[in-house]
Amino acid sequence: AEQAYEILTVETVPRYIAERPALRGLIDPAQITRVRDVGDGNMNLVFVVESSGGNLVLKQALPWVRIDPTWPITPERNRFEAQALRAHGSAAPGLVPAIYDADDARHVVAIEDLSDHRVWRGALNEGLRHEGAATDLGHYVARVAFGTSVFGLGAEAHKAAVAASVNPELCEITEDLVFTEPYIRHEHNKILPANAQDVADYAGDPRVRTAIGMAKLAFMTHAEALIHGDLHTGSVLVRAEEPGRARSTRAFDVEFAFYGPVGFDIGALWGNFVLAAARARALGDDEHATWVLGLAEEAWAAFRAEFAALWPGRADPRVYGDGVLEGFLSGVYGDAVAAGAAKAARRVIGFSRVADIETLPEDLRVTAIRGVLRAARLLLVEGAATEGPGALFDRVGDALAG
Ligand code: SR1
Ligand code: MG
Structure with missing residues (x-):
């Protein structure tokens, strides 16, 4: 270049x-x-x-x-x-x-230098619990979702912001790496022989393929807010509370930002919780896996509550009544479920792998990847119909266990 x-x-x-x-x-x-x-x-x-x-x-x-x-x-x-x-x-x-x-x-x-924080992925992989980080991230996604949306900006400023934030090259990377390459034959895909059947079962399932196609369409067309666009746990810095010092959570690395589906950011967190939990399970730490999967509901509850708290300040309440709030949130939920699956699966099939899985010994890696793909399939096929993230991620835990 x-x-x-x-x-x-x-x-x-x-x-x-x-x-x-x-x-x-x-x-x-x-x-x-x-x-x-x-x-x-x-x-x-x-x-x-x-x-x-x-x-x-x-x-x-x-x-x-x-x-x-x-x-x-x-x-x-x-x-x-x-x-x-x-x-x-x-x-x-x-x-x-x-x-x-x-x-x-x-x-x-x-x-800002945040060297007194650490990257959340590494902390999760060491079995550490940064209590409250998922709540902070739910608030982050909600405030950004509301503040940069038509609800927060109003019609004219929203259009100007959408026009200024078209980020086609970075979106194309996501369209390719997350929503396309894992579902075709591609040189980026690296599959352990022992996982070949798992990948074939996942990517070959017609229900999975349709759900991924719909998720890609949502990513490309749901221009709801200036989302982070790559909110995995490696894009989050955490610092635990200490006597005299409050906890701190920061989302960073926002180069993939564009006007896209809010559920893509929530789903990125969820998909990475699945990866961290799969690692913990493979290592026999079921307690940590259960704690990590509980973060999915924590993030969602914080997101929902914060978005609803901001809702009274929305532009044009004549039209955007409370039924619209519920409709919007249920659309975000559906997008998040599918994005979570896509974001987890791409890390165990395609380009750009994660330490959660890659640093496991090969036999445990095979088990973890199998669990991630079972979980992703569950999310894509039955996820949106499951009653809320609490029940859903309990089922994800079962899928990881086999
Ligand atoms: C070219 S590598 C691109 C990947 O790294 C980033 O962290 C994003 O997840 C992207 O898909
Ligand atoms: Mg990045």
Whole structure:
């Protein structure tokens, strides 16, 4: 891929900060004590800049996928990230990192350093419980869903926001990796021989295929709100409550943001709870698996309650009465169930795997993948008809157990 701008390195970060007026005021380049390259995601460079006067994080989009440089991808995604961080920070203050600067020419955003938090996926995989994080995320999704929707913005501002947030390249990645490739023969798919029949049973089930087709259509057409677009547990930072310090939960990495179905964000969380629970079950920690699956209902209850609390402030209550609230929420629920299944299944069939499963020894990985696919099938085939996430994720627990 062509690279028409300078890529940051640990060595050049201090000069970069010195050249950016918005950053020079935050960090004195002469007082920088350390620059750490901490990028471990699929796509971007990330540096933590430490100074005696405070820290910040620089995130730079590469014009290719970081873990596969032969795969070109637009660095414009960094602009969507900045835009969505600002919109989400204003709709859901304290639930995303603060943004300090956005450099459209070098595709860099400068954001708050949250090194005293940890990535939720890793914490879940270690069996840790960050109580309240699922509630915080339910609130985050609700505030963003309401605040960026036609209900929160009104008709005119909503149209302008939709037009400014069309993010086709990143959406195409999701359309391909989540909703298409796992259901066709594709070079990205890596299937253990012992799971070949499990994948065939899942992806070959006509009911699964129809539900996934409908979920892809929803992803491409339900332009409800400026959703996060990639809200897996690796896109969440958590910090537990301590004496004298409140807990903190932040959604980050919003480069996939676009006007899409709110249920896709809820479903991303649910699908990743399934993966974490499958790991716990494979390791024999049923208690942790049950706790993790309980997060699905916790997130949903918080989302529902928060959205309903915001509802009285909606635009145009003449038309959008309380029946519309119920109709909207039940649409979100249906989208979330299908998205949850799709997001779990893609991580055990296609490109971009997760530590929850990949760090298991092979025999346990086979068991976990089998459970994830059984759970995904249950969600797609019977999920929307099951009474609420409590009952549904109890059944998911049974499906994981076999
Ligand atoms: C090219 S890899 C893309 C994947 O990584 C991100 O985390 C998203 O989940 C996306 O599907
Ligand atoms: Mg990401």
